[in-house]
Amino acid sequence: MIAALALVVVLTASLGVAAPQPASNSAATDVCAAQSGLATWGFKESFRAYISGSIANGEWMTSGDISYSTPAFTLSALTGEVLFDDAVGELGATGSIRFTGHEGILDTTIADPRLVFENWDRLVLIVDVMGTTQEFVPVDEADVAFAEGDLAAASWRAEGDRLVIEAIPLTLTSQGADAFGTYPAGEPLDDLALSLSVGASCATGIIEARASASAPLGPLVIAAIVLAAVVAVAGFVVVRARRRLRR
């Protein structure tokens, strides 16, 4: 019976997320890490169309490690550390995007973006926000948890020594909605794409770990668990029956 129970424990444990193998990168830890990379993000296509169109007659300017090439901003030189045993950590860039329009009446800047990985499924985009809301209420707020990204719905792949996470759906948080002052919380923003330097073995290891974690249970694994459970119960019944007979 003990052997059968052990089999159940081993099989059940094997269904958890397999930790990626250590990288050959420079992480001071023995797990795979991203310490640099870049992000591309269009902010919100309809907002860019509004700013550059005939209503606002505006433009946007970038500074620092942020640049623009239609249709997206690039956040280059992301630095920090995300550890891919639990997909937790932070990468950030220094720089800003300043949107202007309506002859300067609209003047909003978002700056110093940070991408905080909370787990395999979720990241939060944190920015500083300066400007006014649509109702002309002044805003000057640091570290606004502006948007949340759905990493579970994104597309993950290994590309050489890089981990590429594309089509990350991003939605405005309630703090983001308050600071930006126009769109409601939950408003979809443009998708985010990340290219993170992790080392070749880690890039493939991370993809394999995710794939095995999200793979449905194979029929053999299910059969083995059921069989082990049946053997455990049968063993328990037999042992109890024998004890009763002895009394």
Ligand code: HEM
């Ligand atoms: C002179 C002042 C302003 C005028 C006349 C104005 C006018 C407008 C108009 C007519 C639209 C609708 C555009 C469309 O449906 O295509 C619009 C949309 C919008 N305005 Fe303004 N606006 C002003 C100031 C501001 C300010 C200060 C902000 C602050 C950020 C702002 C943010 C927005 C946003 C986010 C949208 C929605 C864009 C989208 O379709 O995604 N506006 N505005």
